[in-house]
Amino acid sequence: MQIYLDNAATTKVSRTALQAMLPYFEEQYGNPSSLYSFGQQANEALTDARERIARHLHCDPQEITFTSGGSESDNQAILSAARIGARKGKRHIISTAFEHHAVLHTLAKLEKEGFEVTLLDVHEDGVIRPEQVAQSIRPDTCLVTVMFANNEIGTIQPIGEIGRICREAGVLFHTDAVQAVGHLPVDVRELQIDLLSLSAHKFHGPKGIGALYARKGVPLTTLIEGGAQERGRRAGTENVPAIMGMAAALDEACESMQATGEKLTALRDRLIEGLSRIPHCVLNGDVHARLPGNVSFCFEGIEGESLLLLLDDKGICASSGSACTSGSLDPSHVLLAIGRPHEIAHGSLRLTLSGETTQQDVDYTISAVAEVVDYLRGISPVWRDLQTGKLQYVTQ
Amino acid sequence: MALYSEKVMDHFRNPRNLGVIEDADGVGEVGNAKCGDIMKIYLKIENDIIQDVKFETFGCGSAIASSSMATELIKGKPVSEALALTNKAVAEALDGLPPHKMHCSVLAEEAIQKALQDYYEKNGIPYDGCASCGQSGHTCCCGGA
Numbered sequence: 001m002q003i004y005l006d007n008a009a010t011t012k013v014s015r016t017a018l019q020a021m022l023p024y025f026e027e028q029y030g031n032p033s034s035l036y037s038f039g040q041q042a043n044e045a046l047t048d049a050r051e052r053i054a055r056h057l058h059c060d061p062q063e064i065t066f067t068s069g070g071s072e073s074d075n076q077a078i079l080s081a082a083r084i085g086a087r088k089g090k091r092h093i094i095s096t097a098f099e100h101h102a103v104l105h106t107l108a109k110l111e112k113e114g115f116e117v118t119l120l121d122v123h124e125d126g127v128i129r130p131e132q133v134a135q136s137i138r139p140d141t142c143l144v145t146v147m148f149a150n151n152e153i154g155t156i157q158p159i160g161e162i163g164r165i166c167r168e169a170g171v172l173f174h175t176d177a178v179q180a181v182g183h184l185p186v187d188v189r190e191l192q193i194d195l196l197s198l199s200a201h202k203f204h205g206p207k208g209i210g211a212l213y214a215r216k217g218v219p220l221t222t223l224i225e226g227g228a229q230e231r232g233r234r235a236g237t238e239n240v241p242a243i244m245g246m247a248a249a250l251d252e253a254c255e256s257m258q259a260t261g262e263k264l265t266a267l268r269d270r271l272i273e274g275l276s277r278i279p280h281c282v283l284n285g286d287v288h289a290r291l292p293g294n295v296s297f298c299f300e301g302i303e304g305e306s307l308l309l310l311l312d313d314k315g316i317c318a319s320s321g322s323a324c325t326s327g328s329l330d331p332s333h334v335l336l337a338i339g340r341p342h343e344i345a346h347g348s349l350r351l352t353l354s355g356e357t358t359q360q361d362v363d364y365t366i367s368a369v370a371e372v373v374d375y376l377r378g379i380s381p382v383w384r385d386l387q388t389g390k391l392q393y394v395t396q
Numbered sequence: 397m398a399l400y401s402e403k404v405m406d407h408f409r410n411p412r413n414l415g416v417i418e419d420a421d422g423v424g425e426v427g428n429a430k431c432g433d434i435m436k437i438y439l440k441i442e443n444d445i446i447q448d449v450k451f452e453t454f455g456c457g458s459a460i461a462s463s464s465m466a467t468e469l470i471k472g473k474p475v476s477e478a479l480a481l482t483n484k485a486v487a488e489a490l491d492g493l494p495p496h497k498m499h500c501s502v503l504a505e506e507a508i509q510k511a512l513q514d515y516y517e518k519n520g521i522p523y524d525g526c527a528s529c530g531q532s533g534h535t536c537c538c539g540g541a
Contacts, residue, residue, distance in 0.1 A: 303432050305456035309408060323432045324456035324497075331432065346432035379414055380454040381436040382429050391429075 001315040003361045007202075007293060008151050008179060008352035009319055013245065014204035020248030021206065024241035032238055033229065042240050049247035056254045057196065058187040059213055065220065065233045066243055069210035070178035071102035072223065073197030076212055076234075077174045078106045078145060080221040081195065082115060084172065085142020091115045092141045094133060096157075097337035098122045099147050102197075103176055104333075107145075120146075126155035126285040126338045133162050137169045144173050148180035148196075152321055152334040152350055153285030154294025156184065163192030172218065178202055178210075182253035183261070183291060194218050200242065204354075205249030209242035260355045264292035267353055267362050271295045274366030278373055280386070282395040284335060284348065293353035298335070298344045300395055301383030302376040307349055310372040316365055321348040343382070344394050400457060401491035407461035412468050415450040422515025426506045433459050433500065435507040437467070439478075441515055446470050446478050451507075458490075458497040459504075465489050466504035479512055481505055 004012070024045065030036075032043035047061070054061040067073045078093075085091060095107055097119045107117045120132045133144055144166050149156045159175055166173035174195035177186055181196075182203025188196055195218060199210040214220050214233075226235025253260075268290075272283060275297050284296040299307070304320030311318050321332025323346060330336070331345035340348075351365065377383040385391040400408070417438035427433040433455035440448035449471050451463040466486045470478040483501035487493045493501060516523040 301454065303455050303459070306408070306460055309405075309457045313409065322456070329431065341430075342432070343429040346429070379411065379452055379460070381425060381434050381452040382454040384416075384452065 004317045005351040006317045007354040011204045017245040017249040021241040021245040052247045065212045070199035073212040074102040077195040081143035081172045083221045090140045090142035094144045096120045098334040126153045130161035148175045148177035153296045154291035155285040156289045160191045167192040200246035203253040205246040206242045261292045295351040299347040302347045314368045319350045322346045403491040404461040407464040408457045411464040422511040424510025437507040437511040458500040462500040462504040
């Protein structure tokens, strides 16, 4: 038995997406750049996929560039905005402390090149306030980049309000919408977004494919030089099967968005309620401004990696922001950004649901987590010290 | 390849010598919760022999497995042998640890050293670290020879 609750990491390719891809491996395998009709058929498929994806985002097909995924889109969006800014002498960028590393590391690179970066505080609820953006914009600000929804704690940011503030101030606005597209309505016109990153494998499409929306008039800097594919914005023969899979997955996700969202929200809340009954734990991120499928907790007195390994033994795939799982000495920067002390950030657990998750899965997971947390606390000297009053509990 | 060896997973899933010794002759705690690893070792020593050893660990899979293996390696052994236990011996007995997890074996060695130090102090015996090379903690260089 396997209960897959790590859908923020990646998702299963849907049957629809897989079926949409298959013809482009053995039958329609032509190169879209080729002149003959066999190649042009592949090109027509690309055009069709681009139109469908654009329709879901409410933009023009010409504003969509296919990339290898979220990280590449984030890199290209940020570097492009930085180049545009630098040409006007604007070298200040505003972002948040809990962005994905694809954003944070790109910003760190720009800092070395002389850019100044302001990272906004994300508060304990994991939601930035639009006025923070308004107050941080300076005459030399060239870009605001704020993620649509956080990948670890699932909090949804006030994107529309930030978009309005940026548009009024004449500052480019990028959003890493990797966790949002296919799960939440995303209308780039209404939300006044200039640049948006998305990744197919977060909404039941294949891995290694994504897209970057860039509003008409926002020139993109190329990261990959070569042929004239993607109107010169991204060289390399297009991954036609993956693009067809992405388009099909997005069609499906958007069609069922409301129904899936309602189902997931109910399951998510059941899971949150069940896990909340474990003593001395805390939900990470606001309970309302939250992705339908995200549950994130910290448990006092235990460490996340051992929690994951024991849940794995019980057939549950989950993730944690502990240092041991991140491969660094510090626990997740997201949990630290919302003010969790190191001690309890190490004891974090993220469970992310999909449309395939059942109530039975949720109920089993609640009891499995409770059992494992209880066991690990029983062997933990930290828990003993908390219980005997030598250490103070951080949570209720 | 799996993250850990079968041996690590076995000791993680079925830790040996888990628990506390209420009237321990020596107790050693190392690590800190901020870093995500704490190990506590309890020793019962009679006639210079480790009669019993128990541990409690807050930490990742390899931290729990390292504590478990370390206690197994010293149980029933003379104090001098326990003093000479190295992190390398712990890691080897576990069929190896991933490079970024070697510090877990270091913590296990240090926890035992600290518990022995506590035992020495309680009994007024001068503590001079490793019986073989005279160094303490993971700075011990003699490899337990």
